[in-house]
Amino acid sequence: MRENTLNRLVKVGTAVLAGSVIGLGGMSAAVANDKLVELQKDEANWVMQGKNYSANHYSTSKQINKKNVKDLSAAWTFSTGLLNGHEGAPLVVGDMMYIHTPFPNNTFAVNLNDPGKIVWEHKPKQDPAARAVACCDVVNRGLAYWPGDSKTPAMIVKSQLDGHVVALNAETGEVHWKVENGDISVGQTQTQAPFVAKDLVIQGSSGAELGVRGYVTAFDIHTGEMAWRWYATGPDSEIGLKDSFNNANPHYGQKNLGTQTWEDDAWKIGGGTNWGWYAYDPDLEMFYYGSGNPAPWNETMRPGDNKWTMTIWGRDINTGLAEFGYQKTPHDEWDYAGVNVMMLSEQKDKNGKMRKLLTHPDRNGIIYTLDRETGDLVSADKMDDTANWVKKVDLETGLPIRDPEFSTRMGHRSRDICPSAMGFHNQGMDSYDPERQLFYLGLNHLCMDWEPFMLPYRAGQFFVGANVWSYPGPKGDRQNGIGSGQVKAYNAITGEFAWEKMEKFSVWGGTMATAGGLVFYGTLDGFIKARDADTGELLWKFKLPSGAIGHPMTYTHKGTQYVAINYGVGGWPAVGLVFDLNDPSAGLGAVGAFKELARNTQMGGGVMVFSLDGKSPYNDLSIGEYEM
């Protein structure tokens, strides 16, 4: 291991050197991600899950707007042929839409000029045992796209539940390479979408509920070679810290904390997996993500701050080394897995200084805004005032001031903790409107009771150690199992909400904003909705075949703006429905909270595409017809 790390460091050093030599030679490396930046700006495309490197899910398209959104109708649909939760969203590049599915993670390419035609499909063969080590349904958050260069054609990159990352020729669907990035026999799976920046594919990890120590890995798109791999816990040489790590904020902690904040070797099964989302700043060449919860859920079995789980990372894309790390939830006691979306913006702070920012609505109920160059904490506001584990986050010390009444510990059943383990915010990918300077947050309103228990660690088995009962929060209707969702428009500098709306169920799938003054999102009870970006007024909705846990996306094809969304309920909130469970504490406490869901939706799986008046390629009746 040590030798491996050393080798890696030498390699990294060489790469850095080579990079600077090229730079000195004046040959600004015409890297493929420049092409990806260009493609992102064109509203014909939706080339990554976050739409662009800022991950703002914001489209400048306004053909569909406040005035005419009532005319939005289904244009065409596609069934994936699978059930279970359909997270993420399709990608669109030029004439092609790329669709992914939950396990066994099939991929379909359809031609937008004749979407009834499947251009290619990729159906992996996977060990069905992979299903047994997925904590929270066999979901997958989507595909990534790399635009190609003179050496290598364009690629669609996917992750598989069984731990593989696969690069497929975007034109033909043929496998370019397939690497192992997780071993189900030790509880590792993959649900996260790969992320492409420069010529690298970044892939995270899953399995903190099985004691998996989190890791993030980069692979060379051309060759499948591993460029770097760094961990969330353990020695600094394995976490990957720059010499200057946290120099701008030494009070966040700096060296040796990946072991010192644990007792003995508990960090080896310490969680911190990252299965959420990334953002990237091409100017700083830094990428951002959050590491997940420590293992096990039983806090008494792991004294210490448990660094660097629950951490917002700013890392150098070339080496993967961390410039800053801010731990949001030291010594987690609630499974507030810190993996949620990172949205980048440029705004003036309270002193009038223009800042490059990242904004991040966490599971723990706090929306964090940091300077994305230095890691400076700019704001940390409760997304709902009912969050009670923390009194407030002290911006000076960066520490959350805990309320001991809502802590968890052995020999005690804690009650009415807010948020629940499911968070006030989960994996949904939200949006930011740079004109209005508002973040549109799809929120959960869920609280819980929690009681830990002792358990041993056995590689490949669950390592949770807590019984949990989740339920709608104080502003919902706990008795009737509804009122567990909210949608809010948030300003990260003032900390104010422009508007707040309750939803019947948790808004799990994220939001999308457009210059048409609209905020789109799907709901667990099976609607896609559009609200007024300024007032939150509900302007349109359509009943999908099943609940939505992915985000809407939009693209313009041949002059027509389309809005598309996956349907197919599942993920953590719907495990009761999906796996036919009744005990309210089953499904890691989700079953009780969502017992009403089955009266509103059943499983499904597909994509629905909308346009004004349902305009579609099939308005020309001859398209796709059999011809002699």
Added chain:
Amino acid sequence: MQKLKTLALTSATALLFTLGAPAIAYDGTNCKSDGNCWEAKPGFPEKIKGSKFDPKHSEAELNKQDTAMEAMEKRNAERAKNFKETGKWSY
């Protein structure tokens, strides 16, 4: 007597404050060093080894992930090497 009690209480409180006021319960704000602010909750030990909360982890189990990762890295490296040599990916 009452006066004595009051005096004792007052000095105890004063002592608490001069010692840097250890919190009544863990609230996350009393740090041993930067980035290291964990405290045991009232009634819980500083170290769990040897206590009734000792996880008694097996070292062999703890190391299984690392072994699996190294094996995958090795197999991947061989695949990538072969790919560079032959131009064809063989899993």
